[in-house]
Amino acid sequence: EAGVAQSPRYKIIEKRQSVAFWCNPISGHATLYWYQQILGQGPKLLIQFQNNGVVDDSQLPKDRFSAERLKGVDSTLKIQPAKLEDSAVYLCASRPGVAGAGYNEQFFGPGTRLTVL
Amino acid sequence: GENVEQHPSTLSVQEGDSAVIKCTYSDSASNYFPWYKQELGKGPQLIIDIRSNVGEKKDQRIAVTLNKTAKHFSLHITETQPEDSAVYFCAAGNSGYALNFGKGTSLLVTP
Secondary structure, three states, rough: OOOOOOOOOOOOOEOOEEEEEEEEEEOOOEEEEEEEOOOOOOEEEEEEEOOOEEEEOOOOOOEEEEEOOOOOOOOOEEEEEOOOOOOEEEEEEEEEOOOOOOOOEEOOOOOOOEEEE | OOEEEOOOOOEEEEEOOOEEEEEOOOOOOOOOEEEEEEOOOOOOOEEEEEEEOOEEEEEEEEEEEEEEEOOOOOOOOOOOOOHOOOOEEEEEEOOOOOOOOOOOEEEEEEO
């Protein structure tokens, strides 16, 4: 079974530029998460999708971050404009079940390492 | 919201010794407690998990214990090997909603 795919693996941009990350979850997984992992810390949720709907985006800085999962499969996370403090690894994870029920294991992709100069 | 504290932040053991990492959580509604291992340049990988209706779970050299009353859970690795060296994260969650992670423990196993 293929795992969660993410691209690009690395990205370097200057502040105020925009950037987009792509995630392809495990086939059939209903729930998709984007986490931000700052160096030396644990992952922190940015947004959770169930199929193509948003379950939780309470920690997403909506003035600069946006995300979509239009067909309930792939997802894109965008930052515009980027700030220095956005330097982090952006992790995508997926889970077979829906929120509120069932087995809870989340499968993580390798992440995209973003450096903002 | 949920707050997960993890200790120690770094841990160095000799090969063959045991390693213990401890976490506490704040939200009594949390019912799922996974442990992830993260190697350099990779995403977190689940190594063991426990649900709130179970007090202990074991998988070969790895075990997890949960004390719901005290709101703490621990990871135990026995007979450590150099390939166990990595960063370990505990997390707490509720029925498929997002996980809240600790800050991680960097484990070094020296030969």
